[in-house]
Amino acid sequence: MAKVKYKFNPHTLKFDVISHPLRKKIANIAIHLFVNLTLAATLVYIYSIFLDTPKEKNIKREIENTIVKYELFQRKINEKVLLVKEFQKRDNNIYRAIFEADTIPASQKEGGYGGVNRYKSFEKFEHANLFIKTFTLFDQLNWQVYLQSKSFDEVIDLARNKEKMTHCIPAIQPVSLTTISAHFGFRSDPFTHHLKMHYGIDFSGSIGTPVHATGEGVVVSAEFSFTGYGKEVVIDHGFGYKTRYAHLSKIEVQAGDKIIRGQVIGLLGNSGRSTGPHLHYEVMLRNSAIDPLNYFNDLTSEDYDDMVKFATVGKTEHDTLD
Numbered sequence: 360m361a362k363v364k365y366k367f368n369p370h371t372l373k374f375d376v377i378s379h380p381l382r383k384k385i386a387n388i389a390i391h392l393f394v395n396l397t398l399a400a401t402l403v404y405i406y407s408i409f410l411d412t413p414k415e416k417n418i419k420r421e422i423e424n425t426i427v428k429y430e431l432f433q434r435k436i437n438e439k440v441l442l443v444k445e446f447q448k449r450d451n452n453i454y455r456a457i458f459e460a461d462t463i464p465a466s467q468k469e470g471g472y473g474g475v476n477r478y479k480s481f482e483k484f485e486h487a488n489l490f491i492k493t494f495t496l497f498d499q500l501n502w503q504v505y506l507q508s509k510s511f512d513e514v515i516d517l518a519r520n521k522e523k524m525t526h527c528i529p530a531i532q533p534v535s536l537t538t539i540s541a542h543f544g545f546r547s548d549p550f551t552h553h554l555k556m557h558y559g560i561d562f563s564g565s566i567g568t569p570v571h572a573t574g575e576g577v578v579v580s581a582e583f584s585f586t587g588y589g590k591e592v593v594i595d596h597g598f599g600y601k602t603r604y605a606h607l608s609k610i611e612v613q614a615g616d617k618i619i620r621g622q623v624i625g626l627l628g629n630s631g632r633s634t635g636p637h638l639h640y641e642v643m644l645r646n647s648a649i650d651p652l653n654y655f656n657d658l659t660s661e662d663y664d665d666m667v668k669f670a671t672v673g674k675t676e677h678d679t680l681d
């Protein structure tokens with residue numbers, strides 16, 4: 360209710376009611392309204408800065424919970440990444456080592472989505488870094504799990520082939536009971552006397568000594584080579600292995616022939632660049648020569664003779680059938 364104001368009238372000695380013109384009244388009301396509204400707006404603004412509404416409080420709590428969940432998720436992903444790394448280590452150091460398979464290159468393991476910013480749309484969010492880091496970690500984990508599963512498929516195949524592998528990989532001496540006259544490694548070249556890499560082992564022996572295939576495989580070449588190796592036979596054993604038998608006096612197989620371990624493939628000789636009768640024997644793994652000495656399994660002379668006999672019988676039978 361509006362206050363009624365009075366003013367003392369000295370002439371009438373009475374209090375007269377003070378009356379304002381209407382315009383002034385409206386102006387007064389407008390001023391009051393403006394001041395009150397400004398004050399109210401300021402209070403609401405200050406309140407909103409320092410105090411949240413219940414709805415805002417709920418949203419903030421939700422956001423905090425989500426951040427905590429994401430951080431927990433990241434930690435779980437990291438635990439799984441460590442687990443996959445452990446699988447990779449076991450895969451490379453044990454399974455692949457057993458089957459002599461190549462290890463997975465580190466670059467491939469880390470890769471996946473290199474260079475592509477898949478989460479550009481997240482950048483506008485307040486917690487963009489958290490989202491991007493989490494999703495990137497998750498992608499990397501998925502990629503590594505995928506690679507590892509493919510790798511295990513390969514290892515399973517290798518395990519299935521293990522039996523075949525044991526027949527194929529070079530595992531014996533190509534000539535029986537002879538002496539090694541030159542080892543794998545650097546040596547003085549018998550012709551130039553310069554230091555030169557010798558990519559195989561030389562077995563001295565008399566011309567005509569049978570030369571045996573050291574593992575199962577297919578003959579890839581059986582001819583006179585002008586590289587200095589003279590009459591030579593090269594066998595592909597699969598699994599990345601090849602063997603070379605050089606300076607032969609006679610070749611007894613042809614390119615394309617399937618060979619079993621112990622089978623006679625030629626006779627020791629002195630053909631090509633050679634200073635005396637010997638067999639030059641090489642083992643190559645993925646086209647790089649390696650020391651054949653690591654590929655002679657311990658065999659007694661009886662075992663060796665049996666194996667050679669079996670190989671000879673096998674070949675005869677095979678020829679008869681053809």
Ligand SMILES: [Zn+2]
Nearest residue numbers: 559560561639
């Ligand atoms: Zn040699």
